[in-house]
Structure formats: structure tokens, C-alpha cells
Amino acid sequence: MIQILIVEDEKPISSLIRMALTKEGYSCTCVYDGAAAADLLESTPFDLILLDVMLPYVDGFELMEYIRPLEIPVIFITAVDSVPNRVKGLKLGAEDYIVKPFETIELLARIDVVLRRYQKCGMVLQAGGLEIDTRSMQVWRDGEEINLTKTEYELLLLFARNPRRAMFRETIYERVWGGEYPFGSKAVDLAVQRLRKKVGWEHLLKAVNKVGYRLEISP
Numbered sequence: 001m002i003q004i005l006i007v008e009d010e011k012p013i014s015s016l017i018r019m020a021l022t023k024e025g026y027s028c029t030c031v032y033d034g035a036a037a038a039d040l041l042e043s044t045p046f047d048l049i050l051l052d053v054m055l056p057y058v059d060g061f062e063l064m065e066y067i068r069p070l071e072i073p074v075i076f077i078t079a080v081d082s083v084p085n086r087v088k089g090l091k092l093g094a095e096d097y098i099v100k101p102f103e104t105i106e107l108l109a110r111i112d113v114v115l116r117r118y119q120k121c122g123m124v125l126q127a128g129g130l131e132i133d134t135r136s137m138q139v140w141r142d143g144e145e146i147n148l149t150k151t152e153y154e155l156l157l158l159f160a161r162n163p164r165r166a167m168f169r170e171t172i173y174e175r176v177w178g179g180e181y182p183f184g185s186k187a188v189d190l191a192v193q194r195l196r197k198k199v200g201w202e203h204l205l206k207a208v209n210k211v212g213y214r215l216e217i218s219p
Helices: 009-024 032-040 060-070 084-091 104-117 148-159 169-176 187-199
Strands: 001-005 027-031 049-054 072-076 096-099 123-127 130-133 140-141 143-148 206-210 214-217
Touching: 001 009, 001 032, 009 027, 009 104, 027 032, 027 140, 032 060, 049 060, 049 104, 060 072, 060 084, 072 084, 084 096, 096 104, 123 148, 130 148, 148 169, 148 187, 148 214, 169 187, 169 214, 187 206, 187 214
Parallel strands: 001 027, 001 049, 049 072, 072 096
Antiparallel strands: 123 130, 130 140, 140 143, 206 214
16 A cells, blocks of 8 residues: 655644545555654655645755655645745655645646656555556456456455445445435445456455445455
8 A cells, every 4th residue: 555644734734635645545644744754754664755845843845855865756735836946846856846725636646647657556456366457457366357347447446445444335436436425326235246246355345334345355
């Protein structure tokens, strides 16, 4: 699972970013000042850092001097929208620079681009005995390709990126089908039943009473 460090001193913004990224299957850790981030980086590996510029104790530009030898990609997140600041951030080694306020969809797109550039977004994902190629949207078990519909593939990917996480039917529907979950709909249950049989997850993709489903594999 991709590990992302969010270094943002405004806790409401940090929480919103974390919520959005967690829904997409990323694992997120939040810290609220530059010194805490530096301490954490001494002991914990990350695949990407989202870094505010204006931070207590150690600002984002200063922290970049510490991060650069670690070769962890950085996206600056800041309210300071000026060309000199953007240039400074990029010259210090940041991969990208996004200005607050921003749309979540834009942040997710920028994260995806950076991770692909570093080849960290897992083009081939291993889950429950399957190999899932996230670029070609192909799925294999024991070298044999499994043909899935687009909906089945999106459902499979959602569970594979969220192992051991109980997911509400409403959340599954919103993420795979889009829109609000229709009351009384059996779309999720029927799709899960088909997916289980196709990929051999009869004993791995388990129902959670009054919630939805959970994929019982190790992260």
C-alpha cells in the first residue's frame, strides 16, 4: 500500500486531504509541523510527501533540504501563489506545486502522475492470489487471464487497494457505480457474488453484518 506523509499545520485541511486519499486506497500519516516531520522521516519510510510551505518550527523549504537525500517525491501544498515561490520549491527538488484552495480531484491526479513517474503506484498489484495490471486493466490467476467487466474490475481494484477494511455498501456503490446508493438496491451484493466466483475469492471476500464487505487478506 502506498504510504503518504501529509505535513500540513491546518488540521481541518489535513483531515480533508487524509479522508480523500484514504478513500482512494492510500495509507496516510499526518503531522503538523516541520520538526515533527523530520523526526518521523528518520524512522518511517514514505512513498510521497505532501508538504505545506508555511509550517511551525521548520518551514517546508527548510525541510526539503532534509528530504532531498532521502529521494522521496514531494508535492508542495501552499496558499502562497507566487512565481518566485513555485520556482524555489521546484529548484529545491519538489515534483509539483499545488496552490490552496484546490479541488480534491486535481490533487489526486497530481499524486497519480508523480507516483507513476517514480513507478511507485504499483502497475501490477498482488492481492489474494491475483495479479492486477492497473494500466492494462488485466487480471491473472496462476498465469491465466480472468475476463472481467469494467464494473467487476473496478470492484476488484477497490477491495484489493483496501485489504481488511470493512466497506459499507453505500461507499462501494458510490466508488464503483457513482452517485448515491439507491435504497434497497441489490447491485453491490449481486456484483460481489459474481466477482467472488470469477476470481476465486469465495472464502476471502466476506460479508460484514449490517455493513457490507471486507477482503480478508494481509495488506
